[in-house]
Amino acid sequence: MTKKRLAPLKFLAAGLASSLIWPGNTMAHDKAESLEDLPRAIQVDYEDRLESLYEYFHANPELSFVESKTAARMAEELRSLGYKVTEGVGGTGVVAVLKNGDGPTIMMRADMDGLPVKEKTGLPHASKVVQKDRNGNEFPVMHACGHDIHITSLLSSAKMMQDLKDDWSGTLVLIVQPAEEIIAGAKAMIDDGLFTRFPKPDYVIGFHVWANLAPGKIVLESGTVMSSSDSVYITLKGIGAHGASPHQGIDPIVLGSSIVMNLQTIITRNVAPLNPGIITVGTFHAGTKNNIIPHEAKLGLTVRSDDPATRQKLLDGIVRVTNNTAKAMGVPDELMPEIEFAPNKTPPTINDVNTVNIVRGTLEKNMGDHLVRIERTGMGAEDFAYLMAPETGVKGAYFSVGGSVMEDVSRSPSHHSPEFNVLPKPSITTGTEAMVRGAIALFNE
Numbered sequence: 545m546t547k548k549r550l551a552p553l554k555f556l557a558a559g560l561a562s563s564l565i566w567p568g569n570t571m572a573h574d575k576a577e578s579l580e581d582l583p584r585a586i587q588v589d590y591e592d593r594l595e596s597l598y599e600y601f602h603a604n605p606e607l608s609f610v611e612s613k614t615a616a617r618m619a620e621e622l623r624s625l626g627y628k629v630t631e632g633v634g635g636t637g638v639v640a641v642l643k644n645g646d647g648p649t650i651m652m653r654a655d656m657d658g659l660p661v662k663e664k665t666g667l668p669h670a671s672k673v674v675q676k677d678r679n680g681n682e683f684p685v686m687h688a689c690g691h692d693i694h695i696t697s698l699l700s701s702a703k704m705m706q707d708l709k710d711d712w713s714g715t716l717v718l719i720v721q722p723a724e725e726i727i728a729g730a731k732a733m734i735d736d737g738l739f740t741r742f743p744k745p746d747y748v749i750g751f752h753v754w755a756n757l758a759p760g761k762i763v764l765e766s767g768t769v770m771s772s773s774d775s776v777y778i779t780l781k782g783i784g785a786h787g788a789s790p791h792q793g794i795d796p797i798v799l800g801s802s803i804v805m806n807l808q809t810i811i812t813r814n815v816a817p818l819n820p821g822i823i824t825v826g827t828f829h830a831g832t833k834n835n836i837i838p839h840e841a842k843l844g845l846t847v848r849s850d851d852p853a854t855r856q857k858l859l860d861g862i863v864r865v866t867n868n869t870a871k872a873m874g875v876p877d878e879l880m881p882e883i884e885f886a887p888n889k890t891p892p893t894i895n896d897v898n899t900v901n902i903v904r905g906t907l908e909k910n911m912g913d914h915l916v917r918i919e920r921t922g923m924g925a926e927d928f929a930y931l932m933a934p935e936t937g938v939k940g941a942y943f944s945v946g947g948s949v950m951e952d953v954s955r956s957p958s959h960h961s962p963e964f965n966v967l968p969k970p971s972i973t974t975g976t977e978a979m980v981r982g983a984i985a986l987f988n989e
């Protein structure tokens with residue numbers, strides 16, 4: 545930090561806005577002078593620019609793969625910060641590159657899509673948006689997962705990395721990713737040449753704001769941090785009959801009920817007890833009337849696991865149990881169940897040990913009071929996993945930043961709910977500082 549900047553720091557501490565101290569020297573010019581100056585610079589950026597950007601994004605959410613206004617705004621902001629910006633990568637994705645001499649390539653990722661949820665937070669900047677999804681169906685839209693926090697923070701990281709160019713050398717790639725909520729955007733960007741048309745990263749980092757974590761707290765661990773997720777659809781075919789003459793048909797509801805119960809034995813009997821896994825049957829549709837045995841039933845499953853071997857065991861188990869339960873109930877070969885694995889599957893998000901050690905090292909040194917350790921309590925999935933899947937050769941670290949609006953964090957409204965709400969300031973400023981410090985530590989490794 546230069547001597548010149550010490551004076552305004554004192555004034556800031558007295559509660560004055562930086563623009564009052566340096567007339568005409570507002571946000572775009574107020575630079576982070578050094579890594580030491582980073583927390584102050586981010587706070588000033590928040591007051592000057594980020595708060596209103598966040599409120600704009602929050603009030604204008606867009607659904608997966610139709611985030612065109614958000615993408616255009618992000619592209620414009622990133623261009624104005626001196627990045628080389630490419631739009632339309634993997635649909636609505638944006639890639640921004642800043643070359644700064646020799647060195648590694650590091651990617652920062654933020655996802656930008658909202659959800660088909662009608663906002664009920666009552667906030668002044670609550671969304672009133674209704675939008676058609678990519679299939680033409682209209683929904684109310686809300687940033688009910690906090691992706692508006694992620695993109696706002698990415699803009700601050702972009703500014704800070706530009707300001708602190710003397711502290712690192714290499715290539716920085718920022719991506720604004722579409723369609724995380726349907727687990728499709730990261731893969732779409734990769735399929736559209738994210739790793740071939742642009743500098744391929746050695747490391748990728750990103751974070752998710754978390755409503756059930758205290759404001760400004762950071763959780764960063766190595767190993768599996770998010771689970772794999774697969775959707776499976778099973779169509780059971782039977783033979784329709786009168787409900788009073790079941791012997792004349794094959795009842796797909798009874799078959800489906802047996803399959804639902806038998807599927808649960810895969811986890812309890814085939815998977816090691818300390819190895820987590822979930823098979824949830826979330827939909828079961830069949831029938832039209834009490835006294836008709838229908839000819840068909842449909843099941844929809846979500847399958848979660850923490851490692852590729854368990855994942856394969858669960859998927860194989862679903863096929864085995866479904867087909868053999870049908871056989872046991874006398875379903876003929878020509879009516880065997882149809883099992884479909886949806887393409888929007890996600891591998892587990894596995895943080896690289898070395899990458900985590902480097903990022904954690906700088907966070908412990910500079911933001912030690914933010915770091916906390918908490919046990920995972922669920923098996924959520926995240927398509928960030930695609931960016932650092934083993935076949936990409938990219939190492940990565942994905943972490944959580946707290947934004948709870950409640951003192952008792954367990955009472956915060958859940959992600960994806962109409963009341964979802966996080967505190968923007970601590971989550972954006974902490975997320976930005978952690979991303980910038982992490983990236984600079986990786987550049988200097």
Ligand SMILES: [Zn+2]
Pocket residue numbers: 688689725959960
């Ligand atoms: Zn979500």
Ligand SMILES: [Zn+2]
Pocket residue numbers: 689690691724752
């Ligand atoms: Zn999310």
